Amino acid sequence: xxxxxxxxxxxxxxxLEPRDVHFDWSRLPLHWIPDEPMATHTINVLHLLLPEGxxxxxxxxxxxxxxxxxxxxxxxxxxxxxxxxxxxxAHQEVLDHLLGQGLDPRPYVRQISWLFHRVLGDKxxxxxxxRRENIIERVAFVAAIEHFTAFxxxxxxxxxxxxxxxxxxxxxxxxxxxxxxxxxxxxxxxDLMVHLDPGYLRRVRGMAxxxxxxxHLWIRGTRFMLAADPTLNGSIRPSWREAQxxxxxxxxxxxxxxxxxxxxxxxxxxxxxxEGSSSQALAYLATSPxxxxxxx
Numbered sequence: 145x146x147x148x149x150x151x152x153x154x155x156x157x158x159x160l161e162p163r164d165v166h167f168d169w170s171r172l173p174l175h176w177i178p179d180e181p182m183a184t185h186t187i188n189v190l191h192l193l194l195p196e197g198x199x200x201x202x203x204x205x206x207x208x209x210x211x212x213x214x215x216x217x218x219x220x221x222x223x224x225x226x227x228x229x230x231x232x233x234a235h236q237e238v239l240d241h242l243l244g245q246g247l248d249p250r251p252y253v254r255q256i257s258w259l260f261h262r263v264l265g266d267k268x269x270x271x272x273x274x275r276r277e278n279i280i281e282r283v284a285f286v287a288a289i290e291h292f293t294a295f296x297x298x299x300x301x302x303x304x305x306x307x308x309x310x311x312x313x314x315x316x317x318x319x320x321x322x323x324x325x326x327x328x329x330x331x332x333x334x335d336l337m338v339h340l341d342p343g344y345l346r347r348v349r350g351m352a353x354x355x356x357x358x359x360h361l362w363i364r365g366t367r368f369m370l371a372a373d374p375t376l377n378g379s380i381r382p383s384w385r386e387a388q389x390x391x392x393x394x395x396x397x398x399x400x401x402x403x404x405x406x407x408x409x410x411x412x413x414x415x416x417x418x419e420g421s422s423s424q425a426l427a428y429l430a431t432s433p434x435x436x437x438x439x440x
Contacts, residue, residue: 165434169241175224176312181397189365191238198232200260246374284350287333294330297323298420305394321432327425330416
């Protein structure tokens with residue numbers, strides 16, 4: 145059951161390996177959930193945020209590697225870096241496909257790129273002590289964001305509403321393959337943060353900054369996608385009421401559940417293994433069409 149503590153034996157013996165995947169987007173319709181542009185484009189925000197975001201994760205974790213003194217954690221971080229790099233490329237392919245369908249995502253992506261590279265990127269002229277502090281602070285931001293990606297991954301793996309709505313099978317596989325890997329490596333960023341700074345304040349600050357920022361970016365991204373969709377002519381304006389209605393049909397995560405999940409992050413005894421199921425994630429990864437195709 146989501147939210148219950150899972151046995152950690154799978155996690156303890158886990159070796160994170162980047163999986164070669166192959167997706168064919170040539171037949172993807174613009175509204176890949178039929179007759180559901182609001183749900184389609186709300187989820188499409190993933191493709192706007194993740195290529196730049198996950199490249200930033202990779203950069204932060206590469207910067208953190210020299211600070212790691214635990215060999216097992218170092219191996220997990222290297223596996224995480226490999227998986228995130230492949231995620232970024234997979235979502236980039238969707239952006240390229242959207243551009244070919246007349247929806248230009250580049251204005252919004254440029255803003256996201258500026259945020260990650262200029263606002264959250266390297267700060268020149270820092271002393272070694274300041275640089276270490278800056279790296280740990282950014283690791284805490286990643287840990288908080290990874291809490292949300294694991295929540296979304298767990299939702300994607302347990303979202304029969306998308307199947308009932310006849311969502312495009314290739315996009316469903318992307319969401320579930322990526323979601324399963326997010327569940328699989330959900331502990332790595334948190335464990336790295338605690339390894340570098342076991343203090344509770346760092347965790348709280350990471351979520352206090354990243355949580356509201358992520359919600360803000362998602363709302364703006366949804367508005368952008370609906371406005372940029374050439375078939376809608378600006379006819380759909382997103383609202384919380386509509387988001388709730390779509391979520392009740394099982395096409396989006398329920399905002400209240402996401403909020404409760406974020407609040408669990410603040411519990412002193414929290415650990416990411418309490419969210420989602422490694423066994424379920426690994427079972428999907430063993431059957432994912434894209435992962436199986438990429439390994440042939």
